[in-house]
Amino acid sequence: MATKATFTLSSTGLVSDNMNFSTDATLTQAGGAVDIANTSGLARKTTASTAQYTLFKADEYTSDRSNKLYLKNTSSTAAEYFTVSIDDETIGRLYAGDWALIPWSATGGTPAAFSVTFASSWAENDTAVFDGVTITLGSTETTAAMVDLVVAAQYPNWTVVETSSTVATFTAKDSNDLSLIEEGAASDDYVVTTAGSGTGTVARTVAPVASANDIKITPGQSANTVEYMLFHE
Amino acid sequence: MATTQATISLRSSDLIPSQVLSLTSSKRLLKAGSASEGVDHLDMGRVDIVTGTSFDLIDATALGLGKNNYIYIANKSTSESNFITISHVDRTIIMGRLYGGDFAFFPWSAHDAAHDIEVTAFNGTSTIEYAVFHEGKTLISAS
Numbered sequence: 316m317a318t319k320a321t322f323t324l325s326s327t328g329l330v331s332d333n334m335n336f337s338t339d340a341t342l343t344q345a346g347g348a349v350d351i352a353n354t355s356g357l358a359r360k361t362t363a364s365t366a367q368y369t370l371f372k373a374d375e376y377t378s379d380r381s382n383k384l385y386l387k388n389t390s391s392t393a394a395e396y397f398t399v400s401i402d403d404e405t406i407g408r409l410y411a412g413d414w415a416l417i418p419w420s421a422t423g424g425t426p427a428a429f430s431v432t433f434a435s436s437w438a439e440n441d442t443a444v445f446d447g448v449t450i451t452l453g454s455t456e457t458t459a460a461m462v463d464l465v466v467a468a469q470y471p472n473w474t475v476v477e478t479s480s481t482v483a484t485f486t487a488k489d490s491n492d493l494s495l496i497e498e499g500a501a502s503d504d505y506v507v508t509t510a511g512s513g514t515g516t517v518a519r520t521v522a523p524v525a526s527a528n529d530i531k532i533t534p535g536q537s538a539n540t541v542e543y544m545l546f547h548e
Numbered sequence: 549m550a551t552t553q554a555t556i557s558l559r560s561s562d563l564i565p566s567q568v569l570s571l572t573s574s575k576r577l578l579k580a581g582s583a584s585e586g587v588d589h590l591d592m593g594r595v596d597i598v599t600g601t602s603f604d605l606i607d608a609t610a611l612g613l614g615k616n617n618y619i620y621i622a623n624k625s626t627s628e629s630n631f632i633t634i635s636h637v638d639r640t641i642i643m644g645r646l647y648g649g650d651f652a653f654f655p656w657s658a659h660d661a662a663h664d665i666e667v668t669a670f671n672g673t674s675t676i677e678y679a680v681f682h683e684g685k686t687l688i689s690a691s
Binding site for chain 2: 317318319320321322323324325326327328329330334338340341343345346347348350351352354356357379380381382383385387393394396398399401402404405406407408409410412413414415416417418419420421422527528544546
């Protein structure tokens with residue numbers, strides 16, 4: 316069995332004739348008859364302030380597919396609402412008991428990237444510090460060994476790959492991080508300390524572009540419970 | 549007094565095999581913040597959307613601003629590869645795609661004049677059905 320969504324609308328008094336219609340949809344992947352196979356699961360979040368909350372980050376999903384998002388305001392107080400936005404653009408308000416089924420393109424941004432070129436003579440116990448992670452060179456005193464250690468580490472906010480035996484390239488995990496890494500051999504953001512003549516030269520390679528497609532909600536009151544379920548590819 | 553009820557049912561036994569999905573939500577469409585007064589205006593239609601041009605399907609109007617407007621759009625194309633995008637602000641914000649057979653139902657604040665609901669067809673003409681349940685709109689004077 317696939318995932319079926321059924322919409323039913325009934326109305327009396329809106330126009331002179333009573334109105335009833337119903338639509339069935341099978342949630343499929345883009346452009347075909349293959350059932351949609353992934354979901355966030357049905358979840359609830361209770362907000363604690365009227366600040367804006369991000370429910371889903373576009374970066375984390377495949378863009379331009381057949382994603383669908385179900386949202387519901389579980390409040391039973393008529394005046395309570397939250398505003399649904401795609402990034403900073405308001406779609407509308409869901410008042411108490413309201414629900415929505417929204418298609419979502421999940422168009423992510425472009426995460427920042429930079430490279431670090433290691434050169435000259437590195438010595439044991441030389442360090443490179445970035446994103447709260449300290450790399451300390453062991454007894455193999457080569458730039459290649461330093462690069463191996465740098466790319467083997469796990470960074471909270473960045474991924475890293477070895478571009479060559481002397482170059483490591485970092486990519487931000489979140490395109491909404493628009494901070495620019497200081498370039499050069501004396502970067503305050505990527506700090507190398509060496510007892511030898513080793514250098515780590517930073518060069519920005521990709522300028523970040525923030526995602527404009529994150530799903531966000533802004534409660535009209537502090538405590539508001541939203542129920543949601545994302546169907547995605 | 550209008551009584552309009554919108555109901556969704558989501559069902560699946562194999563999306564999460566260990567947790568059968570059987571969800572139903574039903575809501576009477578009420579005016580913003582009201583506990584009893586139903587939305588009392590309606591626009592609806594069925595149109596063919598050809599490829600190559602973005603169209604304003606629903607105009608944002610001053611009377612709709614900040615009100616409880618609900619939009620229903622269904623792509624009735626029988627081709628599963630034909631899809632429309634729903635967007636606003638001159639396609640700078642693309643909400644998502646409705647493939648043949650898909651539907652959407654969502655609130656709409658008619659945030660400002662740039663927030664018309666736009667549709668664009670891809671891969672072939674899509675026939676769409678739509679309805680806007682709202683609290684009133686600004687009519688355009690005849691020239």
